[in-house]
Amino acid sequence: MSVFHYPKTKHTRFLSPRQFRMYRSYKRYLQTEFSRVCVYCRQPDSSAPSLIYHVDHYRPKSIAKFSHLSCTYSNLYYACANCNVRKSTDWPADESKGPYVVNPCDHEMMKHLRFDPTTGKVEALSNFGAHTETLLQLNDDARVKYRLGTLKTIELYQREISELEMQSKKLKIKLRNNEVTQAQFDSAIQDINADINLAKETLQSHDGTLPIPPIKK
Amino acid sequence: MSLYATQFFTQPSPQLWNGSGWFEMKTRESRRTPLHETHSVTGYVGVFDMLSTGTESLTETIDLESSSDVAGAPTRAIEESVAELNQPSIDHHKFETERIARQRVTLLAASYVGGDERQEIVARLEILNQRLLHRSPCITVEQVTALEKADDQLSRIRAAREERARLLGL
Numbered sequence: 395m396s397v398f399h400y401p402k403t404k405h406t407r408f409l410s411p412r413q414f415r416m417y418r419s420y421k422r423y424l425q426t427e428f429s430r431v432c433v434y435c436r437q438p439d440s441s442a443p444s445l446i447y448h449v450d451h452y453r454p455k456s457i458a459k460f461s462h463l464s465c466t467y468s469n470l471y472y473a474c475a476n477c478n479v480r481k482s483t484d485w486p487a488d489e490s491k492g493p494y495v496v497n498p499c500d501h502e503m504m505k506h507l508r509f510d511p512t513t514g515k516v517e518a519l520s521n522f523g524a525h526t527e528t529l530l531q532l533n534d535d536a537r538v539k540y541r542l543g544t545l546k547t548i549e550l551y552q553r554e555i556s557e558l559e560m561q562s563k564k565l566k567i568k569l570r571n572n573e574v575t576q577a578q579f580d581s582a583i584q585d586i587n588a589d590i591n592l593a594k595e596t597l598q599s600h601d602g603t604l605p606i607p608p609i610k611k
Numbered sequence: 612m613s614l615y616a617t618q619f620f621t622q623p624s625p626q627l628w629n630g631s632g633w634f635e636m637k638t639r640e641s642r643r644t645p646l647h648e649t650h651s652v653t654g655y656v657g658v659f660d661m662l663s664t665g666t667e668s669l670t671e672t673i674d675l676e677s678s679s680d681v682a683g684a685p686t687r688a689i690e691e692s693v694a695e696l697n698q699p700s701i702d703h704h705k706f707e708t709e710r711i712a713r714q715r716v717t718l719l720a721a722s723y724v725g726g727d728e729r730q731e732i733v734a735r736l737e738i739l740n741q742r743l744l745h746r747s748p749c750i751t752v753e754q755v756t757a758l759e760k761a762d763d764q765l766s767r768i769r770a771a772r773e774e775r776a777r778l779l780g781l
Binding site: 444476528551554565585 | 747781
């Protein structure tokens with residue numbers, strides 16, 4: 395799935411961590427569970443160093459009737475600090491009507507929110523989607539510009555990686571035809587591979603596919 | 612200065628009733644100690660490192676020649692003091708942001724109900740939106756910096772590739 399796009403289907407949790415007393419202990423599980431992106435704005439946590447991500451209580455822990463869910467894994471989500479702060483104590487007065495902030499486990503998010511890569515904006519497709527977009531300020535100017543910048547960077551990196559791979563192939567042909575020496579080939583191929591690895595790592599950190607370190611037990 | 616204050620400071624010895632008797636207030640001039648009656652501070656406490664911040668003996672001074680501290684770097688005590696001073700402001704900032712966010716949630720819920728006050732609610736909501744964006748921007752400086760660094764890195768990789776192609780005829 396491309397960066398910033400909302401999932402089509404509901405997410406079924408595949409991790410079942412043991413019961414912790416501190417909800418923050420679930421953070422590493424939530425990072426893996428939700429593929430290191432904020433469940434609300436789809437921003438990868440790897441896109442910048444020292445980005446702050448929180449454990450979000452979908453049913454707010456500050457509402458008395460939900461206080462017992464403070465450390466219940468199914469009530470916890472992986473959210474960036476900005477979305478978590480904005481979501482705050484949001485919970486509908488009338489639970490039968492909503493509006494709810496959409497989440498990947500209870501809602502098919504793509505039915506409510508759609509990311510448009512041409513504008514960088516998030517389009518609301520339902521009342522719940524509109525509520526989520528307004529509350530979390532998903533179409534704030536800075537966010538929109540940043541998304542467009544990220545998409546452009548990703549596109550340029552993908553193109554550069556293709557160019558480097560092409561150069562590597564051309565170099566191998568040159569060696570086969572004795573048009574370059576072995577020493578020239580070794581030096582150049584080492585540089586190309588180093589640049590490919592560097593470019594791939596940067597690309598992965600921005601598109602959210604950077605591998606997550608395994609959870610220590 | 613008020614009339615009372617003027618009188619208070621100009622009268623040489625104003626008298627006040629303190630509940631049990633009259634006592635004489637000393638004027639500013641009379642409270643000043645003549646210069647010849649003061650003591651030399653250095654003469655009284657002896658010579659010691661006035662800038663020492665540790666708990667060591669006052670007579671022990673730091674040998675600047677052998678000190679590994681970087682010139683201009685704050686001492687540990689100053690760093691701790693600054694951290695202590697900053698802590699309440701960070702907490703206050705966090706508290707204020709959370710307060711605004713809670714108000715937004717309440718107002719947004721109220722805006723769905725509608726009624727006569729809807730326009731006012733929307734206007735207040737807009738103010739809170741701006742306040743929240745000011746206090747907690749959606750995009751951090753680190754994110755923008757990371758994107759800029761990625762672009763710089765890409766330029767370097769591209770330049771190296773083009774140079775390689777030129778040198779090896781690729």
